[in-house]
Amino acid sequence: MKPVLSKGFFALLEEAEQAVESLTPEQLMESRGDDKDLLLVDLRDIRELQREGKIPGAFHMPRGMMEFWIDPESPYFKGIFAEHSRWVFYCNKGWRSALTTHTAMQMGVTHIAHLAGGFSAWVDAGGEVEEVPKR
Template identity: 30%
Template sequence: MSKHHAAGFITLVNAAKKQIKEITIDEMLQHNEPYVLLDIREDHEWQKGHLPEAMHLGKGIIERDIEQTVADKKQKIVLYCGGGFRSALSAQTLQQMGYQQVLSLAGGYREWCERQLPVVKPE
């Protein structure tokens, strides 16, 4: 982990991870079932680059806008952030909102880039 996070934040993330499902990059790449890929990072992070096929719905607005973006609560959703922490928290929240198949991408955008997988960068 390249960033040092506050202990309270890590405690919250670890509690969330016990209640949600994570998916690895390898599992996601081998997945043949359709899913919605949501980048929940901040706007400035999204603008620097994102995963192909991803839609952007920042963590600050996901609860407000998810039902307009993904109306079907049975739809499989994969969330990702920088390292898999914020996406774990958001996955837990979406489950509480009734979404049944929410996954958090373990390692997030950082691991995706470390593995030199394709990203979409602004022109």
């Protein structure tokens, strides 16, 4: 039996995209070099990174760990999030990153954005890509 949802992912995505700051690949390319306090966070599955590469210097965080890794009260907190005051999340198409950015905002994060169109848009815009070796 098909689940009955009161709100599907497209509705959640629309809400998130209205609430979050979205950067184009060109805006991100322009600001990356100037903003030493920027943490670029790749939310894709490790298999996606190994298959397609990642934006140079990006930190990998599986989307399912975000709430735990960014919260200083969590036993899973990652100190890299305390080292940077501005974060930009990205995924493949910009869907996961919009939803994740919206959730982080609900947790109180203020200096945050996501890459509109995701890694695919980055590549299409001629953005640099670095290989991620298989472990």
